[in-house]
Amino acid sequence: MADIFESAKSVKTELNKQKYIASDEIATIVYLAQRLGKPLLAEGPAGVGKTELAKAIASATGRELIRLQCYEGLDESKALYEWEYSKQLLYTQLLRDKLNDTLGKAESLTEAADRLAKEEDVFFSERFLLMRPLLKAILSEKPTVLLIDEIDRADAEFEAFLLEVLSDFQVSVPELGTLAAKHKPFVVLTSNNTRELSEALKRRCLYLFIDYPTLQEELAVVHLKVPDLNPKLAQQAVEFVQRLRKADMRKSPSISETLDWANALVALNASQLDKDILEDTLSVLLKHEADLQKAKRQMLNPPQPKQRPSMDDLAKFSGN
Amino acid sequence: MESRILQLISALRASGVRVSLAESAEAFSAVDLMGIQDRESFRLSLRATLIKDAKDLPTFDKLFPLFFGSGTPPMMGGDPSDNMTPEEAQMWAEAMKQYTEQLRQRMDRLMNGEPLTKSELEALGQLVGLNQAENLQYQNWMTQRMMRALAFPEVQKALRELMEQLQQMGMNRERIDQIRQMVQQNLAAMQEQIRQFTGQRIAENMSERPRGENIDALMNRPFHALSDADKKLLQREVKRLAAALRTRIALRQKRMKSGQMDPKATIRANLKYHGVPMEIRHKDRIKKPKIVVICDVSTSMRFCSELMLSFLFALQGQVRKTHAFAFIDHLESISEDFTGSNADEAIASVLWRMPSGHYNTDLGWSLNDFQNEHMDTLNSGTTLLIVGDGRNNYNDPRLDIFSVMTRRATRTIWLNPEPDYMWNGDSDMMKYAPFCNNVLKVGNLRELVNAVDELMSNP
Numbered sequence: 169m170a171d172i173f174e175s176a177k178s179v180k181t182e183l184n185k186q187k188y189i190a191s192d193e194i195a196t197i198v199y200l201a202q203r204l205g206k207p208l209l210a211e212g213p214a215g216v217g218k219t220e221l222a223k224a225i226a227s228a229t230g231r232e233l234i235r236l237q238c239y240e241g242l243d244e245s246k247a248l249y250e251w252e253y254s255k256q257l258l259y260t261q262l263l264r265d266k267l268n269d270t271l272g273k274a275e276s277l278t279e280a281a282d283r284l285a286k287e288e289d290v291f292f293s294e295r296f297l298l299m300r301p302l303l304k305a306i307l308s309e310k311p312t313v314l315l316i317d318e319i320d321r322a323d324a325e326f327e328a329f330l331l332e333v334l335s336d337f338q339v340s341v342p343e344l345g346t347l348a349a350k351h352k353p354f355v356v357l358t359s360n361n362t363r364e365l366s367e368a369l370k371r372r373c374l375y376l377f378i379d380y381p382t383l384q385e386e387l388a389v390v391h392l393k394v395p396d397l398n399p400k401l402a403q404q405a406v407e408f409v410q411r412l413r414k415a416d417m418r419k420s421p422s423i424s425e426t427l428d429w430a431n432a433l434v435a436l437n438a439s440q441l442d443k444d445i446l447e448d449t450l451s452v453l454l455k456h457e458a459d460l461q462k463a464k465r466q467m468l469n470p471p472q473p474k475q476r477p478s479m480d481d482l483a484k485f486s487g488n
Numbered sequence: 489m490e491s492r493i494l495q496l497i498s499a500l501r502a503s504g505v506r507v508s509l510a511e512s513a514e515a516f517s518a519v520d521l522m523g524i525q526d527r528e529s530f531r532l533s534l535r536a537t538l539i540k541d542a543k544d545l546p547t548f549d550k551l552f553p554l555f556f557g558s559g560t561p562p563m564m565g566g567d568p569s570d571n572m573t574p575e576e577a578q579m580w581a582e583a584m585k586q587y588t589e590q591l592r593q594r595m596d597r598l599m600n601g602e603p604l605t606k607s608e609l610e611a612l613g614q615l616v617g618l619n620q621a622e623n624l625q626y627q628n629w630m631t632q633r634m635m636r637a638l639a640f641p642e643v644q645k646a647l648r649e650l651m652e653q654l655q656q657m658g659m660n661r662e663r664i665d666q667i668r669q670m671v672q673q674n675l676a677a678m679q680e681q682i683r684q685f686t687g688q689r690i691a692e693n694m695s696e697r698p699r700g701e702n703i704d705a706l707m708n709r710p711f712h713a714l715s716d717a718d719k720k721l722l723q724r725e726v727k728r729l730a731a732a733l734r735t736r737i738a739l740r741q742k743r744m745k746s747g748q749m750d751p752k753a754t755i756r757a758n759l760k761y762h763g764v765p766m767e768i769r770h771k772d773r774i775k776k777p778k779i780v781v782i783c784d785v786s787t788s789m790r791f792c793s794e795l796m797l798s799f800l801f802a803l804q805g806q807v808r809k810t811h812a813f814a815f816i817d818h819l820e821s822i823s824e825d826f827t828g829s830n831a832d833e834a835i836a837s838v839l840w841r842m843p844s845g846h847y848n849t850d851l852g853w854s855l856n857d858f859q860n861e862h863m864d865t866l867n868s869g870t871t872l873l874i875v876g877d878g879r880n881n882y883n884d885p886r887l888d889i890f891s892v893m894t895r896r897a898t899r900t901i902w903l904n905p906e907p908d909y910m911w912n913g914d915s916d917m918m919k920y921a922p923f924c925n926n927v928l929k930v931g932n933l934r935e936l937v938n939a940v941d942e943l944m945s946n947p
Contacts, residue, residue, distance in 0.1 A: 193532055375537075
């Protein structure tokens with residue numbers, strides 16, 4: 169376990185230990201992001217392991233992973249902090265007697281006010297700050313990995329708000345003042361590209377595009393995550409999935425679905441990919457009825473290649 | 489090295505990738521960190537820092553090798569006559585005699601595997617006008633022109649003949665194959681050398697080109713006076729403007745969210761504070777407009793409509809519902825085309841489906857289509873937006889339908905590229921205008937932006 173990565177190569181081996189197969193591209197960019205102290209923006213189709221990457225980085229460096237899942241309508245009070253007025257109020261109520269004790273001995277109003285001022289910190293302290301993921305990552309005693317998942321789902325305003333946090337790693341809380349990060353967290357943002365992110369946000373990040381893996385990479389992932397699947401079947405299965413991705417599907421199967429499928433094949437004790445097994449398990453891979461039908465048509469009954477007329481047949485028509 | 493990276497950055501900018509100063513500075517610190525020994529990690533460090541959009545990745549992948557070339561493939565050396573037997577050498581000399589001096593030189597060169605020198609390449613480039621090329625699309629064409637200037641086709645033909653002749657003269661077949669293969673390889677290598685040279689040169693031209701005309705000037709230029717290149721530039725600009733507009737509109741919608749105070753919700757929300765009203769709740773007003781847009785996509789109006797649609801679909805998040813229709817001589821619903829994320833492609837497909845004819849614009853008939861099939865899209869809260877010049881080619885304007893439509897919609901805005909003193913002749917604008925809440929003249933992009941702002945501001 170390494171607290172920080174020493175080279176691009178060590179990123180690769182460390183992530184590999186966490187059962188995450190990183191290509192050279194991923195390893196290099198992760199290393200760069202760490203050295204430059206920049207957030208990493210990972211984009212790509214759903215289910216290619218963007219979130220998984222953040223988790224792997226966290227466990228490889230032994231840091232805590234703090235996750236902020238974005239959705240439409242996410243705002244500061246859910247992402248950053250909330251001031252607990254009710255708790256503050258409750259404290260005031262319960263401490264009333266004690267307050268009376270303290271203030272009762274005061275001779276004059278000024279003295280009472282001074283005494284109250286001394287105790288002010290009780291009512292304006294981090295005690296009443298309800299920390300949400302962003303603040304937690306910033307104020308954490310130990311360095312953390314902050315995962316801001318599916319940022320493209322959040323509203324544009326939230327993005328603008330993130331800018332301050334991501335560039336300075338500090339937050340201003342009106343009740344307490346500015347809180348600066350003790351340790352800069354390693355920030356990973358993921359996006360499924362459902363909408364375009366703002367230039368300003370992109371400018372502050374390093375960009376990593378993760379596409380569907382190649383045959384070898386995917387095979388390696390399957391070997392690593394589902395070691396029980398026999399190698400020949402794994403090869404067949406991965407080839408099949410890769411073929412599906414090339415076909416025009418409403419939703420192409422992702423790596424996580426390949427893994428689910430591989431697990432299903434192990435559970436069913438399949439020895440080879442035959443028609444029955446495919447029909448039973450295809451729904452693990454494809455989640456749209458139309459896709460299922462299409463795949464069944466295309467893959468189970470591949471169209472017979474049209475027979476070429478042989479040379480003899482042609483000779484008949486050549487006229488001599 | 490540094491100037492090379494800077495050239496790459498300006499070439500990227502010239503091909504439409506937005507690279508900010510901060511990003512280029514970061515590219516340098518990334519390169520400092522990763523070193524330049526390993527070409528792959530050098531490439532990745534530039535890519536991760538400069539490119540922030542998946543659709544720009546191909547541009548980078550195309551430009552990078554031009555500036556940091558992978559090196560030309562080596563040519564096979566060796567004079568073929570070196571290891572020929574005396575008879576073979578004689579045959580060779582005999583066969584070569586028939587060609588002109590120039591052609592012979594060229595052929596010798598290919599045989600010996602001498603690559604072109606830098607000055608030769610420069611001269612060739614000058615000859616075919618490489619210095620004027622500022623678009624990578626011309627790379628193959630320029631390569632071909634340079635090959636032709638080198639008399640490549642003739643050389644190839646001559647070589648083929650030569651081989652046949654040698655065979656007839658009784659040279660060993662294996663030997664001929666060997667020579668042929670070598671020549672082929674050298675040919676390919678030379679072609680690649682020229683290709684890389686043209687690519688590099690074009691990319692350099694791109695990076696040196698002065699920054700394009702001020703976008704401000706373009707925004708004020710009337711639509712009909714725009715060249716194709718300008719239009720492309722503006723399309724790009726629309727995206728940026730839409731993003732800026734979106735932020736502004738979203739903010740306005742957020743600020744406007746609080747309407748009247750809602751006592752019931754306030755009491756409920758403040759129960760936890762002992763009934764002390766700490767959080768005031770307001771009744772939500774629905775600020776996002778519903779829009780029905782009817783666009784004239786005939787030749788005269790096409791570009792204006794295109795930009796308007798780009799805007800509308802860039803602002804999807806700020807609109808409750810958009811129904812889009814396009815018409816020339818009849819009406820078609822085009823909302824489905826825009827379900828994907830890319831508005832450019834959607835517009836292209838719509839325009840492909842609805843080719844424009846000659847003087848066949850008929851709004852009246854299109855309104856009839858609308859009445860028959862889509863009247864239900866108009867209801868309270870809907871803004872009806874019409875983009876068109878109202879030139880109906882003397883067809884029936886169908887004011888009856890139009891008046892019903894405007895009454896059903898909350899408000900009607902008409903965007904017309906022509907100023908009101910031109911509403912004559914076959915223009916029915918004078919007849920339609922009284923039914924509209926607002927007729928805006930939209931003759932250039934700036935006016936269009938203002939119109940969009942107006943459209944979104946008072947639902």
